[in-house]
Amino acid sequence: MNYAQLLFPDFSLILCGYLVCKYTALNRTVWEQVESLVYFFLFPVLLFHSIVRTPLDLQAASHLIMAGLVLGLSSIGLSYAIPKLPFLRKHIDTRLHAASAQVAFRFNSFIALALAERIAGPQALLLIAVLIGVCVPLFNVAAVWPMARHAQRSFGRELIRNPLILATGLGLLANIVGLHIPSWTEPTLQRIGAASLALGLMAAGAGMQFGHLMKAKSLAISLLTVRHLLTPLLACWLAAMFELDKTQTSVLLAFSALPTASSCYVLAARMGYNGAFVAGLVTLSTVLGMLSLPFALGVLR
Structure with a gap:
């Protein structure tokens, strides 16, 4: 399978967002509003719908869930450890x-959901939704904690206000208790999902900035090495250790090699940090994802 060709539709939307923002009147002022719409409404609806619409077989997916959690905790640990390394x-x-620590472990859910079905069909879409469901709360907690601690802000308050955590928690709760979405709402929810993916990918492109990366080259290289090299290698080892099947292995490897979340810089800026540097990361x-995804799916797999 040609994974570079498989990824082309998603990365072409990212490129479109970058070009539209840079060379037309639809500049950052416009795209900041689009990001807010996606982050606070469209994407939480998509996430909730993806988790609720198919009953989760937690026993069948337990090995994948455990591998995903170990992978997530490991990448968080590597990210947190960077300032403590003697040579750094x-x-x-x-x-x-x-x-910026969040860049090393958070992932772009827009790309994950857009890519999953093309990797291994509807089963892969469900499995990636399961990973999103269990990992988004963990990753958002890990992203907020160092910023809240450093800025001496209320950690609990920041978590309660996070729309991704709320959508994920409600989706898992609804799935566990057996609630179903009425069939007449499906067309609307599917259109919202399609809009969130397209706008989310374009917003990721519109937010691309390179200029601020030179301020902290060592930090940037360390975080991106964890995100795009160490995490996929660790995922390959975990897939073997947990004896995942072919589809689960593909999903875990794709999950491990995704670009970081486009909302990283939104969260950093909203909490009063250097959003421009995080936007550069x-x-x-996003660019490195064009290399790490084919590497994980085509080489490691």
Whole structure:
């Protein structure tokens, strides 16, 4: 399978967003509003719908869930450890690290959901939704904690206000208790989902910025190495250790190699940190995803 060709539709939307923002009147002022719409409404609806619409067989997916959680906790640990490494300690600004640590473990759910079905059909879409469901709360907690701690802000308040955590928690609760979405709402929810994917990918492109990366090269290289090299290698080992089947292995490897979440810089800016630097990391991660995804799916798999 040609994974570069498989990824082309998603990355072409990212490129479209970048070109539209840079060369037309639809500049950052417009796309900031689009990001808010996607982050606070469209994407939470898509996430809730993806989790609720298909009953979760937690026993069948238990090995994948465990592998995903171990992978997530490991990448969080690697990210948090960067300022403590002897050869990096002097080169890392702790405030900048607090804002950007999330880049090493968060993932772009827009790309995950857009890519999943093309990798291995509807089963892969359900499995990626399960991973999103269990990992988004963990990753958002891990993203908010160092910033809230460094800025001495209320950690619980930041979590309660996070729309992705709310959507995920409600979706899992509804699925577990057996609630179903009325069939007459399906067309509307599917249109919202399609809009969130297209606008989310274009917004990721519109937010791409390279200029601020030179401020902390050591930090940028360390975080992106964890995101795009160490995490896929660890996922390959975990797939073998947990004896995942072919589809689960493909999903875990794709999950491990995704670009970081486009909302990283939104969260950093909203909490009063250097959003421009985080936006630069998101930009470079998006570009590196064009290499790490074919590497994970085509080489490691």
